[in-house]
Amino acid sequence: MNIVVQKYGGTSVGSVERIQNVAKRIIEKKKNNHQIVVVVSAMGKTTDDLVKLAYAINPSPSKREMDRLLSTGEQISISLLSMALQSMGHDAISFTGPQIGIRTSGLHTKSRIEGIDTTKILDSLNEDKIVIIAGFQGVNDNDDVTTLGRGGSDTSAVALACVLDAPCEIYTDVEGIYGVDPRLYPAAKKLDSVSYEEMLEMASLGAGVMHPRAIELGSKYDTNIWVASSEFDVPGTIIKKGEKGMEGQSITGVAIDNDQIMITIRDIPFDMNITSHFFYQFANKSINIDMISQSAPIDGLINISFTAPSSDLNDANKILSAFQEKHPSIGVLINESISKLSVVGIGMRSQSGVAAKFFQLLADNDIQMLMITTSEIRISCIIKSKDKDIAVSATAEAFEL
Amino acid sequence: MNIVVQKYGGTSVGSVERIQNVAKRIIEKKKNNHQIVVVVSAMGKTTDDLVKLAYAINPSPSKREMDRLLSTGEQISISLLSMALQSMGHDAISFTGPQIGIRTSGLHTKSRIEGIDTTKILDSLNEDKIVIIAGFQGVNDNDDVTTLGRGGSDTSAVALACVLDAPCEIYTDVEGIYGVDPRLYPAAKKLDSVSYEEMLEMASLGAGVMHPRAIELGSKYDTNIWVASSEFDVPGTIIKKGEKGMEGQSITGVAIDNDQIMITIRDIPFDMNITSHFFYQFANKSINIDMISQSAPIDGLINISFTAPSSDLNDANKILSAFQEKHPSIGVLINESISKLSVVGIGMRSQSGVAAKFFQLLADNDIQMLMITTSEIRISCIIKSKDKDIAVSATAEAFEL
Numbered sequence: 001m002n003i004v005v006q007k008y009g010g011t012s013v014g015s016v017e018r019i020q021n022v023a024k025r026i027i028e029k030k031k032n033n034h035q036i037v038v039v040v041s042a043m044g045k046t047t048d049d050l051v052k053l054a055y056a057i058n059p060s061p062s063k064r065e066m067d068r069l070l071s072t073g074e075q076i077s078i079s080l081l082s083m084a085l086q087s088m089g090h091d092a093i094s095f096t097g098p099q100i101g102i103r104t105s106g107l108h109t110k111s112r113i114e115g116i117d118t119t120k121i122l123d124s125l126n127e128d129k130i131v132i133i134a135g136f137q138g139v140n141d142n143d144d145v146t147t148l149g150r151g152g153s154d155t156s157a158v159a160l161a162c163v164l165d166a167p168c169e170i171y172t173d174v175e176g177i178y179g180v181d182p183r184l185y186p187a188a189k190k191l192d193s194v195s196y197e198e199m200l201e202m203a204s205l206g207a208g209v210m211h212p213r214a215i216e217l218g219s220k221y222d223t224n225i226w227v228a229s230s231e232f233d234v235p236g237t238i239i240k241k242g243e244k245g246m247e248g249q250s251i252t253g254v255a256i257d258n259d260q261i262m263i264t265i266r267d268i269p270f271d272m273n274i275t276s277h278f279f280y281q282f283a284n285k286s287i288n289i290d291m292i293s294q295s296a297p298i299d300g301l302i303n304i305s306f307t308a309p310s311s312d313l314n315d316a317n318k319i320l321s322a323f324q325e326k327h328p329s330i331g332v333l334i335n336e337s338i339s340k341l342s343v344v345g346i347g348m349r350s351q352s353g354v355a356a357k358f359f360q361l362l363a364d365n366d367i368q369m370l371m372i373t374t375s376e377i378r379i380s381c382i383i384k385s386k387d388k389d390i391a392v393s394a395t396a397e398a399f400e401l
Numbered sequence: 402m403n404i405v406v407q408k409y410g411g412t413s414v415g416s417v418e419r420i421q422n423v424a425k426r427i428i429e430k431k432k433n434n435h436q437i438v439v440v441v442s443a444m445g446k447t448t449d450d451l452v453k454l455a456y457a458i459n460p461s462p463s464k465r466e467m468d469r470l471l472s473t474g475e476q477i478s479i480s481l482l483s484m485a486l487q488s489m490g491h492d493a494i495s496f497t498g499p500q501i502g503i504r505t506s507g508l509h510t511k512s513r514i515e516g517i518d519t520t521k522i523l524d525s526l527n528e529d530k531i532v533i534i535a536g537f538q539g540v541n542d543n544d545d546v547t548t549l550g551r552g553g554s555d556t557s558a559v560a561l562a563c564v565l566d567a568p569c570e571i572y573t574d575v576e577g578i579y580g581v582d583p584r585l586y587p588a589a590k591k592l593d594s595v596s597y598e599e600m601l602e603m604a605s606l607g608a609g610v611m612h613p614r615a616i617e618l619g620s621k622y623d624t625n626i627w628v629a630s631s632e633f634d635v636p637g638t639i640i641k642k643g644e645k646g647m648e649g650q651s652i653t654g655v656a657i658d659n660d661q662i663m664i665t666i667r668d669i670p671f672d673m674n675i676t677s678h679f680f681y682q683f684a685n686k687s688i689n690i691d692m693i694s695q696s697a698p699i700d701g702l703i704n705i706s707f708t709a710p711s712s713d714l715n716d717a718n719k720i721l722s723a724f725q726e727k728h729p730s731i732g733v734l735i736n737e738s739i740s741k742l743s744v745v746g747i748g749m750r751s752q753s754g755v756a757a758k759f760f761q762l763l764a765d766n767d768i769q770m771l772m773i774t775t776s777e778i779r780i781s782c783i784i785k786s787k788d789k790d791i792a793v794s795a796t797a798e799a800f801e802l
Contacts, residue, residue: 016457050477056417057481058488065487068495069480072473076451079470080458086466087459094469099544143500 003125003166004029007039007135007157011173012230013077014044022230023084025171026130030090035125037164039135039157040081042073063108064144067137070109071097071145074134074153082132092130095120097137098145102156104138110149111138113156113217116163133160151211158214162221171230174209176237177202179253179401184392189401191252192235195242198252201344201378215239242346250347250354251399256392257340260290261313262370262382263320264305266331270297274327275304281319287312291340291373291380305371307340307382338370339388342380343395355379361398367391404526404567405430408440408536408558412574413631414478415445423631424485426572427531431491436526438565440536440558441482443474464509465545468538471510472498472546475535475554483533493531496521498538499546503557505539511550512539514557514618517564534561552612559615563622572631575610577638578603580802581655585793590802592653593636596643599653602745602779616640643747651748651755652800657793658741661691662714663771663783664721665706667732671698675728676705682720688713692741692774692781706772708741708783739771740789743781744796756780762799768792 006026013019022040030036041047050069054061061069078094085092101117124131135153140146148155154170161168175190177199182188194202196219203212209227218225218239228236268274275294282289292306308316313336320332348354358379362369367390371382383391395401407427414420423441431437442448451470455462462470479495486493502518525532536554541547549556555571562569577591578600595603597620604613610628619626619640629637669675676695683690693707709717714737721733749755759780763770768791772783784792796802 016454019458053417053477053481054484057420058484061484062487065480065483065495068476068497069484072476075469075473075476076454079466080454082466083455083459083462083470086463094466096469 002033003035003037003164004169005037005039005157005161005164005166006169006171007153008041008081008171008230009153009173010041010044010046012171013040013081016080019043019077019080019084022171023081023088023090025230026085027088027090030130037121037125037131037133037160037166038081039133039153039160040074040077041135041153042070043077043080046073046076067108067145067147070147071134071137074136078132078134082130085130085132090130091128092132093124094132094134096134096145097156098139098143100133102138102159104140104146104148106146108140108144108146111140111146113138113148113159116159118163121160121164151213154210154214155217158217158223158225161223161225162217167224167226168218169226169228170210170214171228172209173230174227175229175232175234176227177209177239177253179251179399180392180396181256184256184389185254185396185401188396191237193238193240194252195346196239197242197377198344198346199239201342201375202253202255210239251343251345251358251395251401252347253344254392254395254399254401255342255344256388257342258385258388259310260307260338260340260382261310261316262305262307262335262338263316264303264333264335265320265323266303266333267301268304268327268330270300270302275302278319278323281323282308282316285312285315285319287315291371291382293371293373307338307371310336335370337385338382339385339391340380341383341388341391341395342378343399344378345399346377348377348379357398358395361394362391365390365394367394403434404436404438404565405570406438406440406558406562406565406567407570407572408554409442409572409631410554410574411442411445411447413572414441414482417481420444420478420481420485423572424482424489424491426631427486428489428491431531438522438526438532438534438561438567439482440534440554440561441475441478442536442554443471444478444481447474447477468509468546468548471548472535472538475537479533479535483531486531486533491531492529493533494525495533495535497535497546498557499540499544501534503539503560505541505547505549507547509541509545510548512541512547514539514549514560517560519564522561522565549614552614555611555615556618559618559624559626562624562626563618568625568627569619570627570629571611571615572629573610574631575628576630576633576635577628578610578640578654580653580800581793581797582657585657585790586655586797586802589797592638594639594641595653596747597640598643598778599745599747600640602743602776603654603656611640652744652746652759652796652802653748654745655793655796655800655802656743656745657789658743659786659789660711661708661739661741661783662711662717663706663708663736663739664717665704665734665736666721666724667704667734668702669705669728669731671701671703676703679720679724682724683709683717686713686716686720688716692772692783694772694774708739708772711737736771738786739783740786740792741781742784742789742792742796743779744800745779746800747778749778749780758799759796762795763792766791766795768795 082092082094104111135156225239367387369381483493483495505512536557626640770782
């Protein structure tokens with residue numbers, strides 16, 4: 001018998017019918033000679049509704065009480081899913097995070113998993129039970145329930161798979177992971193497999209189905225993570241260790257981010273104190289600066305371009321005005337009509353010329369790159385928003401995504 | 402500092418506004434130099450909604466999973482009430498039943514409290530915190546959450562008051578306990594106090610605000626239980642040890658039950674085997690026989706009258722038909738238009754003539770008694786339904802309720 005950890009998200013257990021469908025899928029897997037551990041999220045919008053209720057009562061609710069409140073959503077799902085399995089003639093048993101010993105550390109509402117006691121899980125599996133575990137929650141040293149923050153249930157599932165030395169299957173509302181968003185490029189191909197590193201880059205670029213934490217954990221323990229549809233019975237995508245020197249694709253994915261603005265400041269006196277003080281103002285307002293490029297100094301003056309989230313435009317404007325008042329000789333330019341286009345691929349490491357090919361295809365389509373940054377397996381560039389559709393299509397086509 | 406245990410029911414915490422009102426009441430009490438432990442039920446109809454959801458998924462859900470499901474309602478209330486108190490500037494901390502060590506035994510969905518660990522409660526009170534505890538739930542030896550069945554939150558509150566040697570205040574949607582239902586007799590007086598025994602009789606007669614379990618517990622530990630309105634600031638009723646030989650009221654309460662039918666069987670052969678077999682049929686169908694009266698045998702034949710719940714009329718008819726087929730000489734009479742009128746009072750023990758006075762006042766009002774049963778502190782009789790209003794008023798007036 002092989003253990004498998006499955007995870008179903010809130011949409012997948014959002015109604016009585018959907019819970020019953022999930023139960024059927026679990027039973028199918030069990031009949032295939034598997035021992036099954038299932039992690040579930042709260043039903044549909046339960047968590048959102050509870051958050052609203054809390055804020056109606058207290059605009060800054062205690063995080064300990066918030067965790068207690070939010071952890072109820074998963075308790076409801078696990079008991080209902082167990083009941084559904086039992087009504088179909090299968091023995092199932094549910095456990096909360098604290099009950100199964102998912103020990104966490106760190107602050108309430110964003111705790112991190114320290115360890116999991118597998119005794120009860122293995123005992124129940126050996127009694128031929130399907131084990132249903134509440135995602136998103138654990139317990140701290142005070143014996144208080146904690147929650148794991150964004151992507152929490154994915155993290156619970158992967159962590160369980162890690163300690164049980166089992167593969168993890170994440171069932172969600174997409175059919176797998178695509179190199180490029182099918183809404184942008186309908187001919188997009190679903191990936192059969194993707195490496196942890198590529199998935200991490202794609203997730204942090206906003207293109208990911210899964211939260212980076214879960215992928216990091218999978219990478220650390222070398223746990224295979226399958227991402228597939230909870231509705232349709234089609235093969236999904238496996239996230240696993242990247243194969244070195246593989247001959248395949250140089251580029252695995254393309255991502256586009258349209259929620260950025262680009263700010264350029266010209267003729268700043270070349271003085272590290274000025275530059276650092278400037279960026280400190282942004283950090284102070286919790287504005288997340290993404291790409292930064294700085295020109296080499298000419299006549300003691302430099303130009304700096306950087307991107308920031310569009311939603312921070314007002315705060316950014318205030319900082320820029322104050323900065324300009326202090327340094328009247330500088331020039332400030334804000335460009336709101338930009339997009340950040342990124343290509344990701346572990347193959348870049350071994351295959352040369354990916355950047356050249358990428359830049360050439362943009363040039364062939366008359367697309368200007370306003371800024372460029374790169375990592376070992378990623379190239380990002382800022383382009384004009386008007387060019388974004390043709391850029392995505394051309395890249396997807398050129399790299400056969 | 403004196404510890405007080407307060408309990409607020411589901412209606413009292415049924416909305417954001419009501420939770421805030423409850424928080425205000427708690428703070429008021431705390432300012433009166435009290436250390437407060439609060440027990441809350443699930444908000445409004447939460448528990449009913451969860452039960453419906455469970456039955457939609459599984460017509461006979463596992464009781465263990467049912468307990469997990471239903472115990473979420475109180476977890477939501479305790480966290481929201483803590484948040485409300487915190488938003489008003491008071492330190493509050495919530496605990497679930499399992500977390501505070503409310504140890505239970507017995508079956509899921511109807512567990513009984515075995516003991517409570519007061520360490521965390523006393524520690525938190527000494528840190529000047531208001532302690533909010535989830536009612537209706539505990540934990541069994543398997544470390545699984547359990548629920549206490551009907552009247553569970555009242556039982557939790559009284560049990561906590563018992564182990565903390567504190568009085569218990571039950572806040573509810575009535576202003577206290579009345580000797581007679583104010584809806585039947587608008588001039589009804591609210592009782593200042595009532596004994597555990599009287600309250601138990603009244604509760605089992607369907608007239609009680611509180612579940613008998615909680616009252617039994619209070620009686621065992623001699624814990625004073627206050628019942629008062631959660632909405633209006635008026636004195637309620639105290640349930641406490643009855644004072645022996647007290648001069649006061651002979652009758653504390655009147656109750657009326659209109660959901661009974663009376664069945665009379667004439668000319669049954671006087672044979673214990675026949676009688677016991679007959680009642681065994683009813684027990685077999687889980688029909689709860691209440692009052693039974695049997696006449697002395699004449700010519701080897703007896704008459705038996707008894708009452709049963711109206712809802713069991715169909716099943717009762719089947720049993721009676723089968724019985725008549727076997728014993729064609731008997732006569733069967735079913736009277737659906739009856740009411741059970743009861744008077745309860747610890748004073749009956751020490752004051753003679755209560756029964757005589759009661760029977761006389763019925764006679765004065767031309768009300769026939771079709772059956773009578775008595776206990777040490779209660780007299781119940783079956784009357785015709787048409788007489789019920791005048792009977793309640795006349796009794797309430799005669800005994801100054």
